[in-house]
Amino acid sequence: MRSxxxxxxxxxxxLWIKILxxxxxxxxxxxxxxxxxxxxxxxEFLPKxxxxxxxxxxxxxxxxxxxxxxxxLNNILKAYATVNKDNxxxxxxxxxxxxxxxxxxxxxxxxxxxxxKEVISRFSMQELFNTSLPMLKLNFYQLDRLIAIIxxxxxxxxxxxxxxxxxxxxxxxxxxxTSTLQMQTDMQNSETLLRLWDYFIVHGWKAIFxxxxxxxxxxxxxxxxxxxxxxxxxxxxLPGKFFLKDFVDEASERAQVxxxxxxxxxxxxxxxxxxxxxxxxxxxxxxxKRTRSGSSDExxxxxxxxxxxxxxxGYKQFPNK
Amino acid sequence: xxxxxxxxxxxxGDSGVGKTTLLQQYVTQKATGNxxxxxxxxxxxxxxxxxxxxxxxxxxxxxxxxxxxxxxxAFYRGADSCALVFDITNHKSFENLAxxxxxxxxxxxxxxxxTYPFVVIGNKLDKExxxxxxxxxxxxxxxxxGDIPYYETSxxxxxxxxxxxxxxxxxxxxxxxxxxxxxxxxxxxxxxGAIKLNNFxxxxxxxxxxxxxxxxxxxxxx
Numbered sequence: 001m002r003s004x005x006x007x008x009x010x011x012x013x014x015l016w017i018k019i020l021x022x023x024x025x026x027x028x029x030x031x032x033x034x035x036x037x038x039x040x041x042x043x044e045f046l047p048k049x050x051x052x053x054x055x056x057x058x059x060x061x062x063x064x065x066x067x068x069x070x071x072x073l074n075n076i077l078k079a080y081a082t083v084n085k086d087n088x089x090x091x092x093x094x095x096x097x098x099x100x101x102x103x104x105x106x107x108x109x110x111x112x113x114x115x116x117k118e119v120i121s122r123f124s125m126q127e128l129f130n131t132s133l134p135m136l137k138l139n140f141y142q143l144d145r146l147i148a149i150i151x152x153x154x155x156x157x158x159x160x161x162x163x164x165x166x167x168x169x170x171x172x173x174x175x176x177x178t179s180t181l182q183m184q185t186d187m188q189n190s191e192t193l194l195r196l197w198d199y200f201i202v203h204g205w206k207a208i209f210x211x212x213x214x215x216x217x218x219x220x221x222x223x224x225x226x227x228x229x230x231x232x233x234x235x236x237x238l239p240g241k242f243f244l245k246d247f248v249d250e251a252s253e254r255a256q257v258x259x260x261x262x263x264x265x266x267x268x269x270x271x272x273x274x275x276x277x278x279x280x281x282x283x284x285x286x287x288x289k290r291t292r293s294g295s296s297d298e299x300x301x302x303x304x305x306x307x308x309x310x311x312x313x314g315y316k317q318f319p320n321k
Numbered sequence: 322x323x324x325x326x327x328x329x330x331x332x333x334g335d336s337g338v339g340k341t342t343l344l345q346q347y348v349t350q351k352a353t354g355n356x357x358x359x360x361x362x363x364x365x366x367x368x369x370x371x372x373x374x375x376x377x378x379x380x381x382x383x384x385x386x387x388x389x390x391x392x393x394x395a396f397y398r399g400a401d402s403c404a405l406v407f408d409i410t411n412h413k414s415f416e417n418l419a420x421x422x423x424x425x426x427x428x429x430x431x432x433x434x435x436t437y438p439f440v441v442i443g444n445k446l447d448k449e450x451x452x453x454x455x456x457x458x459x460x461x462x463x464x465x466x467g468d469i470p471y472y473e474t475s476x477x478x479x480x481x482x483x484x485x486x487x488x489x490x491x492x493x494x495x496x497x498x499x500x501x502x503x504x505x506x507x508x509x510x511x512x513x514g515a516i517k518l519n520n521f522x523x524x525x526x527x528x529x530x531x532x533x534x535x536x537x538x539x540x541x542x543x
Contacts, residue, residue: 053386056337057358092336092358092386132391166395170361170384182357229379232364 005254012194013105019201020118026110033079033110040078050081050089061095064185067107068099076102076113083117084126091129093174100178103187104194123204128173139173139205140166142277143212150213150267154220161228168235172212176200180240191253192260193243199264206269214263215242326376328493330486331397331429333421334406335414336385339444342476343406344382347486354477359384362396371490378490390424397429402438402493404485407459409443409473410451415459422466438492439469442485446475 008015017024039045054077062068076098081089098116105111120126127135143165148155158164171179177193184190199207215238216223223231247253332340341359346352348365363382368375381396383389397403403425407414418441431437441463443454456473463469470492472485 053336060337060355060357063355091388092384093360095358131388133388136392164395166392167362167364170392174360179357179360229364229366229377233366236363 005257006250008198009191012198013111015198016104016115016201017111020115020122022114022118029110029114033113036079036082036113037075039082040075045082045085046078046089051078054078054081054090054095057092057095062099062181064183065099065103065181067186068102072102072109073099076109076116079113080116084121088120088126088129091174093171093179094129096175096178096181100181100193103190104197119201123200136170136173137166138278138281140164140169141281142274143169143172143209145277145280146209146213146269146273147216149273150269151216151220154216154223157224161231163228163231167232169212171236172208172239176208177211177239177243180243183240184244189244189246191247191257192245195257195260196243196264206271206274207264209274210264210267210269213267213269215239217267218242218263326374326494327379328376328401328490329379329381329399330402330404330489330493331381331383331400331425332404332406333383333425334385334404334442335408335411335417335421338385338406338408338411338414339476340385340406341382343404343442343444343474343482343485344380346476346479346482348380350479352476352479358386361389361392369487369490371487371494374494376490376494378486387420390421390428393424393428397425400425400429400431401496402440402489403429403431404440404442404489405469406442406444407454408445409454409459410445410448412453415443415454415462418462435467436496438489438496439466440485440489440492441469441471443471443473444476446473446480447478 023029040051054074058070058073058077061073073095077090077094080094080098094116097119098112101112101115102109105115120129124135128139147158147165171177177196180193181187181190187194196207196211199210219238219241223235226234245256247256332344334340336358341356341363342352342354344363344365345356348367359382361384365380365382367378367380369378370376381400383393383396405418405421405425407418409415422439425431426434426437441459443456443459456471459473460471463471470488472481472488474481474485476482
């Protein structure tokens, strides 16, 4: 019996390429990849400090997955670092995405490279990865607000325990849950992670927020009983528990994926809500920047009030409208 | 028995100097040398006895890439002690200590900087043959920076790891805690709950779950 799930597995690569509008001529992709690989050997395109930082991370990424070699990861990440080097070279976390995509794309470096390049550009991930991680701060804000709206009990508990999403959710956004693969030896148990990526490639960031909330909802009861310290040590393991299940056979894998689909669909997240939270963030961020920079000297001291305003201090000043 | 003490500590330093492995060794008494790059920050806890007093350490392990320092505010604030870690086989990581220290001071507002309980850790003593930073050079830097205690450790082989952390705890206790948990930032918005959307009622609300027994279990007071 051939399930639709089985067919999807067979066609996943082709589907992702199609949805992402990546040229399907393999020669073209190989050629482009080659150009960037060549560039990455030239200091001018890839300064030593960047290639060093890539190597440090590659040496400690996917150590258990023998199909993802250091050579492969170095090649993809260094090539990528030359793509848009004024905007983004390398950010920790891309190592996991690169390794995941290499496996997801049938162990083809040029395909992994092409998908990574398209995903980063299509979903504005430069904003996430570049110098001051501006989008990550927005994402923390959005997730905190969504927890308050969708999981109010958990929100109240987080508040009691002085916990906010910046304490645990950086890998959700920065690695798109691929850091859960760190201890894996292969992709055997990763079907639900691939499934999340199906959603991500189609729906973008909304999918990441939905699954973040689905994870928190799944473990909500346990989390509600945990005090600060226990919570923080446990919460980082949840994505791994959520995504990596031992599948004994194809039927149980199918059941797991169906459960995932249900959990995912169970989180209702209207498009306008994310947009609205962004506006909320932008507005407060702008206002608090203005009120603070008004009194202080500009330029050199600009960085600190900005950071402070993002991390909570600013919001207190704005009552409900 | 005297009351429990809580101390918040943060570990800073360049990417790959061994922050996570140090912490792993300290907390679990074993280190694989196989830890992945830390994304954002990780949290560990440990109970120790310091001068006959039970102390709960809450230790934040942070990401080493410089850009993650822009998140530092949330993790640094209210820290009772700070470890600045470098790799003795990597001179650049030693040169960057000044940058990490400065970033910490700017973000954590630690009061009198001269008496703040910093500890400097030169890690990877197991790679002595590749040493690029001499003990003398490191000690001099510590001296010039307000007599910061200096430890050389091997996170992998468990050399001096305990003593470095114990020193942090001791000096922090001596200085008096900053009541870490009460000075944590409220949130970046959500948990603060200051803003409501018209269509989506914030049902939980601030303290809705409160009531007896739901008070903080983890403060230094009460």
